[in-house]
Amino acid sequence: xxxxxxxxxxxxxxxxxxxxxxxxxxxxxxxxxxxxxxxxxxxxxxxxxxxxxxxxxxxxxxxxxxxxxxxxxxxxxxxxxxxxxxxxxxxxxxxxxxxxxxxxxxxxxxxxxxxxxxxxxxxxxxxxxxxxxxxxxxxxxxxxxxxxxxxxxxxxxxxxxxxxxxxxxxxxxxxxxxxxxxxxxxxxxxxxxxxxxxxxxxxxxxxxxxxxxxxxxxxxxxxxxxxxxxxxxxxxxxxxxxxxxxxxxxxxxxxxxxxxxxxxxxxxxxxxxxxxxxxxxxxxxxxxxxxxxxxxxxxxxxxxxxxxxxxxxxxxxxxxxxxxxxxxxxxxxxxxxxxxxxxxxxxxxxxxxxxxxxxxxxxxxxxxxxxxxxxxxxxxxxxxxxxxxxxxxxxxxxxxxxxxxxxxxxxxxxxxxxxx
Amino acid sequence: xxxxxxxxxxxxxxxxxxxxxxxxxxxxxxxxxxxxxxxxxxxxxxxxxxxxxxxxxxxxxxxxxxxxxxxxxxxxxxxxxxxxxxxxxxxxxxxxxxxxxxxxxxxxxxxxxxxxxxxxxxxxxxxxxxxxxxxxxxxxxxxxxxxxxxxxxxxxxxxxxxxxxxxxxxxxxxxxxxxxxxxxxxxxxxxxxxxxxxxxxxxxxxxxxxxxxxxxxxxxxxxxxxxxxxxxxxxxxxxxxxxxxxxxxxxxxxxxxxxxxxxxxxxxxxxxxxxxxxxxxxxxxxxxx
Numbered sequence: 001x002x003x004x005x006x007x008x009x010x011x012x013x014x015x016x017x018x019x020x021x022x023x024x025x026x027x028x029x030x031x032x033x034x035x036x037x038x039x040x041x042x043x044x045x046x047x048x049x050x051x052x053x054x055x056x057x058x059x060x061x062x063x064x065x066x067x068x069x070x071x072x073x074x075x076x077x078x079x080x081x082x083x084x085x086x087x088x089x090x091x092x093x094x095x096x097x098x099x100x101x102x103x104x105x106x107x108x109x110x111x112x113x114x115x116x117x118x119x120x121x122x123x124x125x126x127x128x129x130x131x132x133x134x135x136x137x138x139x140x141x142x143x144x145x146x147x148x149x150x151x152x153x154x155x156x157x158x159x160x161x162x163x164x165x166x167x168x169x170x171x172x173x174x175x176x177x178x179x180x181x182x183x184x185x186x187x188x189x190x191x192x193x194x195x196x197x198x199x200x201x202x203x204x205x206x207x208x209x210x211x212x213x214x215x216x217x218x219x220x221x222x223x224x225x226x227x228x229x230x231x232x233x234x235x236x237x238x239x240x241x242x243x244x245x246x247x248x249x250x251x252x253x254x255x256x257x258x259x260x261x262x263x264x265x266x267x268x269x270x271x272x273x274x275x276x277x278x279x280x281x282x283x284x285x286x287x288x289x290x291x292x293x294x295x296x297x298x299x300x301x302x303x304x305x306x307x308x309x310x311x312x313x314x315x316x317x318x319x320x321x322x323x324x325x326x327x328x329x330x331x332x333x334x335x336x337x338x339x340x341x342x343x344x345x346x347x348x349x350x351x352x353x354x355x356x357x358x359x360x361x362x363x364x365x366x367x368x369x370x371x372x373x374x375x376x377x378x379x380x381x382x383x384x385x386x387x388x389x390x391x392x393x394x395x396x397x398x399x400x401x402x403x404x405x406x407x408x409x410x411x412x413x414x415x416x417x418x419x420x
Numbered sequence: 421x422x423x424x425x426x427x428x429x430x431x432x433x434x435x436x437x438x439x440x441x442x443x444x445x446x447x448x449x450x451x452x453x454x455x456x457x458x459x460x461x462x463x464x465x466x467x468x469x470x471x472x473x474x475x476x477x478x479x480x481x482x483x484x485x486x487x488x489x490x491x492x493x494x495x496x497x498x499x500x501x502x503x504x505x506x507x508x509x510x511x512x513x514x515x516x517x518x519x520x521x522x523x524x525x526x527x528x529x530x531x532x533x534x535x536x537x538x539x540x541x542x543x544x545x546x547x548x549x550x551x552x553x554x555x556x557x558x559x560x561x562x563x564x565x566x567x568x569x570x571x572x573x574x575x576x577x578x579x580x581x582x583x584x585x586x587x588x589x590x591x592x593x594x595x596x597x598x599x600x601x602x603x604x605x606x607x608x609x610x611x612x613x614x615x616x617x618x619x620x621x622x623x624x625x626x627x628x629x630x631x632x633x634x635x636x637x638x639x640x641x642x643x644x645x646x647x648x649x650x651x652x653x654x655x656x657x658x659x660x661x662x663x664x665x666x667x668x669x670x671x672x673x674x675x676x677x678x679x680x681x682x683x684x685x686x687x688x689x690x691x692x693x694x695x696x697x698x699x700x701x702x703x704x705x706x707x708x709x
Contacts, residue, residue, distance in 0.1 A: 063449065074483065076509065134442075138519055141511040 004187045005254050005261040005418070008099025008247030009358050010091035014050035014203075014240045015345050017068065018094065023362050026370040027391050031344040033223040033238050038205040046212050047221040050240035050346025051203045057083035058204065060126050080142040080155055082120030087243030088152045088200035092160065095196070095245035099259065103161075110193040112164030113156055114183045116175030116350040117199065119149035122206035152200050152243075164192050170350075173311070174270075175199065177353035177403035177411030180246065181268040184413075187250045195248045199354035203241025211239065214278065216315055227347075228374035229312035229319055229340035230382050237313040240346030244355045262361035263415045266300075266398075269293025273408025280318050284325025286410040287311075287402060291329045294400065294412040302329055305336040305414070306396035307369050309356045311404045312340035313347045322402065323382045332384025336400070339372035339388050353403035357413055360399045364417045367395040430547055432465040433522065446519055450480045458520045467547065470521070474543055477516050478536075481509050493688040495537030496588070501663065502687065523547060532558065534581060556581040556588070559625075568624045569641040573598055576618035577666075580625055586669045587626040591618055595660025610658040615692045619682035620646050622668050623697055627678050637703035647677075650696035662686050668697070676700050 009019060014032025016022035025032070036049035038058065056066045062078040071090045081089070096106060105111065127143035140146075145154050153168040165186060169178040176199030183195035201207065211217050218236035220226035227238040254261060271289030273281035280287075295302060308326065312319045319340075330336060341359050348355055363369050371390040378387065397417050404410045435443065440459065447455045454476025461469040479490050486504055489497065499505040505513070510533075514525055523546055533539050534556070545552040559580045565571060581588045593600075593610050600608045628639045658664060668682040678699045684692040 075481075076483075076506070079508075079512070134519070137524065138515060141508060141515065 001188050002190055003251040004184050004248050004265045005251065005259075006246055006263050006265065006361050006415070007249045007254060007259045007261050008095040008101070008245070009262065009361060010094030010096075010098060010245040011242075011355070011358060012052055012055070012087040012091045012094075013242040013244060013345060013348070013355055014052060017052070017054060017090075019098070019362065022359070023366045023368065025344060026341065026359065026362065027366075027368050029344060029371055029373045029391060031223065031227070031373065032240070033226060033346055035221060035223060036208075039208065044205070044209055044212075045219050046209055046217050048218065048223055048226050048238050049203055049208055050238055052087060052242045055086070057086060060123070062086070077159055080146045080151075082123040082146045082151060082202065083204065084117055084120060084200040084202045084241055084243060085146070085151055085155050087241065088115070088117070088156060088198050088245070089159065089243070091200070091243035091245040092156055092196060092198055095247050099247045100257070101247070105194070105257075107161040107163055109163050111162065111195070112183075112186060112192045113153065113160075113162050113166045113196040113198065114179035115152040115156065115168045115198045115200070116170070116179045116354065117149060117152040117168065117201060118170065118172070118175070118350050119151055120147045120202050120207075121210070122202055122204050123147035125206060152198060156196070156198060162196070171409040172405030172407070173313070173347070173349050173352055174403045174405035174409040174411045175350040175353070176244075177401075177413060178270065178409070180265075180354060180357055180413060181270060181411055183248055184265045184268060187248055193250045193253045196245055197248065197354055198243065198245045199348070199351040200243035201241040201349045201351045203239065207241060208239040218314065225374050227314045227343045228376070229310070229314040229343050230323070230372060230379055230387050231314075231375045232377045232379050234314045234316060234319060234379070236315055237342065237347040240348040240351070242348055242351055242355070244351060244358050246354055246358055246361070261418050263364045263417050266414050266416045267294050267296075267298025268411065268413045269295070269297055270409070270411045272410065275408050278406055280321040280404055281408060282321060282324070283328070284321035286408050287322060287325040287404055287412070288328050290410040290412040291325065291400065291402065294414050298398075298414040300398060300414070302331070303334070304398045305330070305400050307360070307363065307399040308336045308338045309360055309399065309401045310338055310340045311352070311402045313342050314340070318404065319379065320381055322404070323379065323385065326385055330385070335384075335386050337369055337386050337388045337392065337396070339370055341370050343373035344370075353401065353411060353413075356403070357401045357415070360401050360415055363399065364395055364415075368393055369396060428467055429465040430467065430549070432462055435459070435462045443520065446516060450476045454480070461521065467544065470543060470547065471540060473520055474517060474539060477513055477520065478503070478505075478539075480516075481505065481513055489688065493536070495535060495540065496665065496667070496685065497536045497688060498534055498665075499536070499539070500534070517543065521547060532556065534558070554584065556583040564625060567628050567641070568621055569644070570621055570624075575621070576614060577621045577625065580622065582626065582629055586667055587622055589618075589622040589625070589666045590663050591666070592663045593658060593660045600660070608660050610664075612652070612654045612692065615654065615658070615664065615684055616649060616652060616694060616697075618664060619666055619668055619680075619684065619694055619697055620699070622666050623678070623680045623682065623699055626668060626670065626680070627673070627699060627701055631673060631678075631701070633675065633703045637706070639701050640704040643702040645700050646698075647700050648696070648698045649694050652692065652694045654692040656686060656689055656691040658686055658691055664691065671696065676702055
């Protein structure tokens with residue numbers, strides 16, 4: 001069994017489009033939430049979102065998009081993109097640079113990619129609308145590959161000439177946790193030497209407002225306080241989008257390349273609630289099991305975990321289930337430091353797990369554990385948990401990152417810091 | 421109406437304001453000229469507007485650095501090799517042409533469109549609602565090898581597109597040809613004599629593929645001989661990596677002599693031409709007992 005290391009990261013997120021900005025924002029608890037322009041219409045009860053900055057991808061025509069010049073793409077590449085594919089592409093490019101991989105190291109039989117995205121409901125809707133209006137044969141021939149779930153895989157595999165394994169995961173907000181867990185397995189079992197794990201989501205009217213009727217979103221218009229995981233007055237999540245790429249490599253590859261590493265993945269667990277299509281189990285049953293399985297897989301005990309990046313999206317029910325699950329697993333005495341960075345980043349759905357795992361890697365590299373922002377009054381049920389409200393300058397050893405998605409899908413990933 | 425008479429306009433359904441706005445949006449990345457030509461066509465049905473509309477739409481899908489080629493080149497420009505249009509881009513072009521001209525095109529019909537000329541001829545016939553003239557037939561290197569008596573290392577024909585009165589062939593200079601080592605050391609240049617040979621091979625292919633005796637006998641590949649060529653001019657040095665596009669047209673085909681004129685271009689530039697390439701040929705003998 002090979003050990004598996006994280007050797008590259010790329011961030012296109014609401015809290016920064018490069019590692020340094022993300023670290024800086026986390027350290028100083030600066031959020032990426034704003035009164036999002038497309039939502040400032042009377043019919044939208046939601047006003048806030050955490051969009052990616054320096055990208056304008058509102059147009060349905062990718063040739064209209066503006067984005068940082070270093071990622072400039074040809075028309076033939078862009079034409080099969082929806083907005084989140086562009087985020088994903090840029091994050092992957094950034095991660096490849098960050099890891100120092102050459103073309104051959106990206107494109108070979110031993111290098112694969114797992115992706116997570118829900119597709120682009122905005123582009124899918126628009127293309128079907130056009131089809132009904134203009135006729136079936138008068139549409140953009142690339143409508144399907146640009147919009148359905150899987151579009152991130154289609155586009156990245158072809159553009160980066162990936163030859164190893166590839167597939168996409170669709171377990172809502174746990175998607176990129178699954179992608180990461182299974183990518184870890186590919187390397188651990190010696191089937192691949194290197195894996196790209198990419199999570200991405202759109203952030204636009206169509207990706208956000210459908211959550212409003214589920215009463216899952218914060219309807220606040222105060223960007224500074226809307227996302228408040230673990231707070232008594234939490235009222236829903238703030239939606240985000242973006243793209244994050246993490247590169248995993250086998251111990252052998254790390255040694256061969258002399259690569260610098262962020263950290264090591266040492267185990268993961270997944271388990272399902274078996275309870276409700278959209279509501280988490282009241283005791284966080286699936287998440288408890290996922291955490292326990294992850295600990296077992298990593299051959300450590302709960303007391304070894306020093307920091308836990310919680311899923312906690314800032315919804316009344318979701319945060320409560322997780323609090324109960326964490327108390328069950330870690331007890332109420334001397335448990336790990338806990339925070340939910342969604343208070344700053346917003347909730348990126350399929351993106352969230354890989355973003356938060358990336359944040360754990362930054363905690364290692366920059367010796368900084370990010371705090372849980374916007375807690376005025378801690379929820380009563382969280383008593384006994386060590387929820388940290390400020391970022392703390394320290395390099396933890398074992399950290400855990402949790403994610404939960406619709407249908408009660410839960411993942412828990414465990415990392416260990418490296419001495420280098 | 422006699423089919424020989426040129427039709428200059430076709431009946432069109434005028435655009436509604438909504439449709440006009442939508443078409444303007446679809447054509448927003450085309451030049452103003454193209455947009456206006458499209459609107460005018462939808463008002464008047466004038467067929468003379470087709471070439472600027474079609475060229476304008478193709479141009480819109482080309483990378484900026486390729487666009488000048490479209491302006492300078494002629495109908496022999498190849499959609500894939502010269503303009504970098506892949507099959508997906510071809511589909512995008514088709515959808516926009518369909519929308520602009522209000523017509524429908526089947527996938528099947530697109531398969532053999534290889535050059536700008538093919539596209540123009542095809543769309544012209546489509547819009548006039550007359551049968552599309554027979555397209556050139558395409559032959560890959562396997563067919564070439566199975567037809568002409570030549571083989572590597574003396575084969576200078578990668579593929580052939582055979583039309584009614586012409587054959588177009590290509591050969592990409594690999595630089596690995598044995599004679600290139602000496603022609604010239606450190607400075608590989610494709611020999612003019614081999615260019616003439618390449619035209620000859622294309623003529624042989626055309627001859628075998630098209631000629632039959634009165635009693636139905638085919639040309640015998642073993643009985644074709646190159647006998648002469650009147651005038652040859654070479655105007656351009658051709659080097660490894662370049663693709664020769666060769667066109668030959670028969671001038672007279674009367675057993676036992678076939679005469680052709682030929683031309684070679686590279687990326688639209690004339691590289692060489694030859695008048696009266698002469699071959700002698702004979703039919704396959706009836707089976708002997």
